[in-house]
Structures are given as structure tokens and as C-alpha cells.
Amino acid sequence: MLDKIKEFASEFFVTGDPLIYGADVSIGLTLIAVVTALTYFKKWTWLWRDWLTTVDHKKIGIMYVIASLLMLFRGGVDALLMRTQLAIPDAEFLSPEHYNQIFTTHGVIMILFMAMPLMFGLFNLVIPLQIGARDVAFPFLNSLSFWLFFFGAMLFNVSFVIGGSPDAGWLAYPPLSEMSHSPGVGQDFYIWGIQISGIGSLMTGINFVVTILKMRTPGMKLMKMPMFTWSVLSSSLTILLAFPILTVTLALLFIDRYFGAHFFTLDGGGNPMMYINLIWMWGHPEVYIIVLPAFGIFSEIVATFSKKRLFGYKSMVFALMSISLFSFFTWAHHFFTMGSGANVNIFFAITTMIIAIPTGVKVFNWLFTMFRGRISFKTPMLWTIGFIPCFIVGGMTGVLLSVAPADFQFHNSYFLIAHFHQVIIGGVAFGFFAGLYYWWPKVFGFKLNEKIGKWAFWTWNIGFYVCFMPQYVLGLMGMTRRVSSYGWDKGWYELNLTSTIGGFLMGIGFLFQVWQILHSIKFMEKDTTGDPWGGRTLEWSIPSPAPVYNFATLPQADEKDPWWEEKRRLAEGGAPKPQSKLEPIHMPKNSGVPFIMSAFWFVAGFGLVFDWLWMAIPGLIGVGACMLYHSFNYNTDYYIPVDEIKRTEAAARRVI
């Protein structure tokens, strides 16, 4: 019996690596510390009532941001481990197997569990405030989306210490990801971790499309919406058109692995190339999904910090919407070398070049907005200005890659690695950081320290170029991606070491950001105005942090930049707009169902990973029971009485 348990444990837990034992211990200690702290300070009910069951978009947004920053830490540690291994030739810091796992988890975590949730966090924190709404269209679904993401991410991360991490690359190409080549549970963790959080992403997409189309404040026509709102609309539309493809592709891979089907296997008539075709039909739109909101953030910031109206509003809208449609017609450029023939390659090379045009239009719009503006170089603006040259270089190398014949040379080399890190770090990460700095005072009611923020910006920015510029050269010298070591004779030593130094500089940049947040919490510099940057859009017209109902009375928004126009009118001695009478506000009730249902998904996913039906079936039944429970529950909303609104508004400085 004891032997059996021992044998089970040695397979169940990942063993043999001191790094992982270290992780085991630290995970255990953190868990104990959290549980002890919650019990000691009697915070369990607070946690459940105020956070786990909340349907308030502002709190859900905060939870997204916290979770994604934790994931940024883990993905970043993965990156630094890889750079350490590659710093010198023939290094034996990581074994090849371990290296495979790390580049796989680095990619998956950074895109799906860092960029996506950080983006959703910003959607949640900003969109309802920016369009003058009280919440999103479906608050319950919003909470469910978050918890599905959270438990999906946990399921993926648990593979680090239980069962073994996936190691077939971030897109898990078959046949390597098939049972024949990866018999372990790592790939199953991959499938279910992404699948569960993917359902959440899909629902978030639906939620924000309906919110933006239907819940704008009176007067705000589509062509008067803030640019960030437009970018979220285009990104959400792309999500709901692209994510079902991912769901199907992963499901087919699972059916192959679990039921012995032959979609992508080498035998039985399967075709692994079909997987590559399908996954990129999602994968290419996915990169636009995460970068479009970043474009929206830059547009808001450039206008605010240049104190000018955004240049070329209509062309910007057109560029955003055309990118989200065109992103569906370029996918084959990820596999020019697969052998689909000249016609296919020509078609997709041309579409790829075309999609660069609207992106270029946007860069000119930002530059013209800054032109003759009174620019103030606060941290959000710094990240924006850092983004522009970075993204131009990344975009240019992208166009180089789109030339199909040349791609036969660049494919899977470090040239490609440098390219996509440049657009994803320089575009997406810089954009989301800029957005976080910009909206931080609105969300938390205090400002972040500017001085430490500038240190963070410069270490990140310099670190970025030191890390990735050498990689373009390495790629041209013949270094391919995913190699875990190289010999002294290759001549790649100096450039790799430089790149590693750059990577660690970015790591220091991250530490500066953590320090910046902790420092700003300690020396809290309260934002009493609600409008610390001189903002232009509606979110700056209410106190920071926003009250639970956002707007006591809904603002009338008859022009673009409604808050800027209102301030100008007041400064010119105009009378403030008449406010309508306070009415009781209709609000959704908190619910524990999303949390519990997602936990059941976790249980079901874990059971399917280990092929334990005794666990998977109750998990799935639990999911169904939660759905039915929610369907039968008709007590889902309440009203905030006028007296309470008056009290809240008075406390938040604006007496009505």
C-alpha cells in the first residue's frame, strides 16, 4: 500500500529538480501565509463578500490586473531562466527538457494569462466609465469570465509542480503534442487551462460588444465615442469571431489524445498541417486582439498629454475596424514554409503587407496630434513616446517577414523572435503599462510616484533594445528559436550575452514598478480632483475612485471629448449642464455562482487531465447544476435608494 502511494506520488508530483522543490516550498509557504493572515485578521467574509462574489466591473478589473501582474512575474522569471541558459555557450543551467517546458510556459503565460487578462482588466476598469454606463451589459457573465480565466490559469500553472509542464511550444503543434509523442499530462494541462480561460475570453468579447453598442450615455453617438472605446469594440469583435476557432482546435487535439481519434495524428489519415492551419486562424487575429486596445490607450494618452484633440478621428476609427477584419485574412504567413504553393503564399504575403497600411496611418495620427501640442512628459506619455519608434521598427521587420521568399530564410530564426517581441512588448506591454499608469489614479484614488516610474520606464526601454536588437543579428547569423544551447564555435557568444544583460535590465525595470506601487501605497498621494491629468473623457468627470454606481445621474455627451468641452464651457463662464433628478439606481446583486461554477470547471479539467472520470464527471455535473441554479434564480437585482446616493456623493466631495 505504502509503496503504491509512493509510486503514485512520484508520478503525480514533479520531482528531481532543485528549482521545482524550491517552488514547491515557496508555494506551500505562501499558501499557509495567506490562509493564516486571512484567518488572523478575520478577513474571510470580507474576501468572499467584497471580492470573490462581486459583479462590480471596477473590482473585477482590479482582480484581473493583480492576477495578470502575478503572471507577468512568472512569465518573466521563465524568460530570465532562458536568457541565463543562453548567456554562454554549452551552458548546463537548464536541461533541454526543462528548457522546452520553460519556453512553452513562457509563451502561453505571456499571451494568454498576462496580456489577455491585463487587457480585460483595462476594459473593465475603463469602458463603463468612459461611455457613461453603470456597469457592463452582463455583470454576472463578467464575473464568470474572470473566474474562468483565473481557474484556467491556475490549472495551467499547477502543471509546474503536479504532473509536469507542457513542452511542445506555445501553440502545441502536432504530432509533437499528440499522445504518440507527448504521452504525459503536460499537454492536457495545456489544453484544459487554455480551454477554460478561453470560454471566459469569448464571453468577455460578447459582453463588451453589447455594452458598447447598447449602453452608451445619452447623446454619445458611435462616431463620438472615445478612441479607447472604439479600440475595445474592434478588439471584442475580433475576439468573438476568432476564439471559437481556438475552442474547436484545442477540442480536436483533446479528442485525438483522449479518444484516439485521427485529426492530426501521423497515422489513420490524420493531417498535422490542418492543426497549424486552424490554430493560426485564431492565432493571427489574437495578436491584433491584444494590440488594438493598446492603440486605443495611446490615442487617449497622446490627446490628453498634448492637450489637443486627437488628429484624424475618422481615419483612426477606420484603421481600427479595418485591422480587425483584415486580421482574418493573413493567417498563412505563419507557415509560408509549410508548402502550400506559390499562389497561397502570394495571396497571404500581399494581405500581410496591406494590413501594415492602417497601422501606419495610426502612427501618423499620433505624431500629428503631438505636433504643436503642449506635451507634458508624465509616465503614461513616456511609455507612449517609447512605443512609437519601437513599434515602427517592429512593424518594418514584420513587413520584411511578410515577403514569402525571404521568409524561408527568416522562418523560426531569432529574427522572428526579435520581431514579435518587439511588437508585443513594444506595442502591447508598453501600451498596457501606459494605460495602467494613466488610469491608476482613477481606479485607486492615488497617484503613482513619477520619479520611480521614470526609472522603471528607462530601464525597461533601454533593456528592451539591448535584449532584442542583438537577436535580429543572431537570427541572420543562423540561430534558430527554441535551441537550448549552442557551441563556442558558432560565434554567437557576445550577442547572446548582450541580449541576456538586456533581459535582466527589463527584470530590474519590473522591480522598479513593484517598488513604485509599494512606495506609492505607503506615501499615498491622494487624487482629490478626480481629474489629475486634465482628461478629456467622461471617466475623469467623476470622483476617484468611482462610486459603486459610477454616475449619480447620467451625463449628456453631445460632442467628442465631452468632459474637456464641459470644462472649457465652465472656464468661459458658461453654466454647468442641468442635471436630471436623482432616481433610485438599479444594480445587479453579487453572486457566488461564477466562482463556484469556475471551481467546478477546474475540478472537471483536472479530472480530464489525469483521466480520472470519478473526478471529471462530478465536476461537469457541478457546472451544469450551477447553470440551472442561476437560471432558476429570479432574485438578481436591487435598487440603491436616493438617500444613499446623496450620502455617497457628499462623501466623495461633490455635494448635490
Next chain:
Amino acid sequence: MANSVNRAIAEPARHDEHHHEEHHDLEGLRMMGFWIFLITDCILFGTLFATYVVLSGSYAGGPAGAELFEMPGIIAETFILLTSSFTSGLAVLSMNRGDRKGLIGWLIVTVLLGAAFITLEVTEFMTLVHEGASISTSAFWSAFYTLVGTHGLHVSIGLVWMIAIMIQLGRHGINSVTRRKVNIVSLYWHFLDVVWIFVFTIVYMMGVM
């Protein structure tokens, strides 16, 4: 209709009337959300169809579809599902007249037809497996079972859902919430019928052609 939720809150209105309108507008939002969900489901089926078409010649030495498909059963399934789509529409008509008995009656007919469809489909699958065509026989059969089975799964979920709505209709009668739920489930049911038309055409008819 844009901003109607907000306007309902902003505009002064008599108190109870105002609550009505708000609920009513929320139900409109949910109808739209569900419609968009159906579009995503459309793409899900589109991807399955693409996979099926690409793999439709990959028998790997196993039986072909045309050798094993039993058309009488399939034709029966098709007309049953088509009729159930019609009866779910009749349920909505009864609801619009405020006729709760008629509504529940037509929903029961729809559920029975749906259950008959599922029974026939399960029988078909069992016969096929018995004749040596299981999901692991070849890429073709993997794609076949996954595409047709996903549709069947959708129909089964629809059955449970309709029964749940009937119970709610029994408890709460026809109000703005149950009205929206009936509208949504009938929309879902029509959608499944449309998907089946393409399954019928592309998998079965073109398969035996």
C-alpha cells in the same frame, strides 16, 4: 434602442412603470447578447465543417461514409428536427397571445420531437460503431463523429434547457423574464435546425452522392 437602459434610469418615470421598462430593456440586451453568442457558435460549427471537408477523403483503408450511411433514418431525423423548429415557433406564437397552456403544450411537443431526433442519432451511431466505424477508425470518422456529435450535444443541452424553462413558466407564468427565455430558446432551436440542414447536405447528401 441604444442607451435604452441608461435612458430608462435617467428619465423620470412613474415608479413601478419605470421598473417595468428597465427589466424590459435588460431583456432586450440579453436577446442581443444571445444572438451574438449564436454567431460565435456559427463559427464553431464552421470550423468543424472546414475540418470535416478537409479530412473527408481520409479513410485510411477503413469504410467510407457512403458505404455505411442509412438514409431512411437520416431523412426521418431531418424532418423531425424541421418539424420541431416549426413547433417551437408555434410555442412563441402561443406565448405572444398570452396562452400559457398552448405555450407549454407546444414546448412539450418540441421536446418530444427533439428527444426522438437524439434517439435516432444515438441508434445511428451505435449501428455505425457496430459495423466497424468508430471515432478512431480514420480521420474521416473522427471528423464525422465530432461534427455530428457536437450538433447532437447542442440539441441535448437544448432539451434540458427547455424543460427548465417549462418549470419556470409553471412557477412564474408569462412575464418579461420568461418571455425572453422562451424567445431565446426558440432562437437557439431554429439555429440548430439550420446547422442540421448543412450537416444533412454536406455530410450525408454529398457523402452518398
Next chain:
Amino acid sequence: MAQQPAHDSHEAHGSLKSYVIGFVMSLVLTAIPLIVVLNDILDGTAAKVVLLGSAILQFVVQLVYFMHLKEEGKPRYNLMVLILGLIIVLTIVAGSIWIMTYNKVA
């Protein structure tokens, strides 16, 4: 809450007539391919065109007569999202077929 307000425009209405028309047309459009294929009246491309044509027509019939797409109030967001979705579905199917014709395995 028991009575529906009169200004309700976005919910599915339809009449018995429209449902019956839709049902009859669907029956006919299902019968056509059956007759064509099972009696071998047409084959090859011609049969495929008839089959797919009937399926698409039936899709339109159900959209109009069962799902009441025409009754949507303006702006027609539902119709727009539907068209967008259909473009993507078409891209997925046609694109996959085109790309994968060059990548067949035995």
C-alpha cells in the same frame, strides 16, 4: 410585468401565416435535394450546386420566417454581426480547403 408594453419592437413576433410559409418552404427545399440525389437526376458539380443552393435558401427562409431577422429595429446590429460572422465562416471553410489542397497526406 404580466403584460407586454405596446412599444415593444425588438422581440420576435411573427404570425401563424409566416411560420406556416416558412415551414412549407423548408419542407420543399429539403425534398428537392432528396429527389435529385436519391434518383440520380443530376451528378457532379450540378448536383453539388443544387444541394448547396437549397441549403443556403433554406437558411435564408429560416432566418426570415422563423428568426424574424427582417423585423429588427435600426440600427441593425444583429444583421451586421451575422454578416461579419458569415464572412469569417466562409473564410475558414474556403481558406482551409484552398490551403490544404496543397498539403494532403495519403
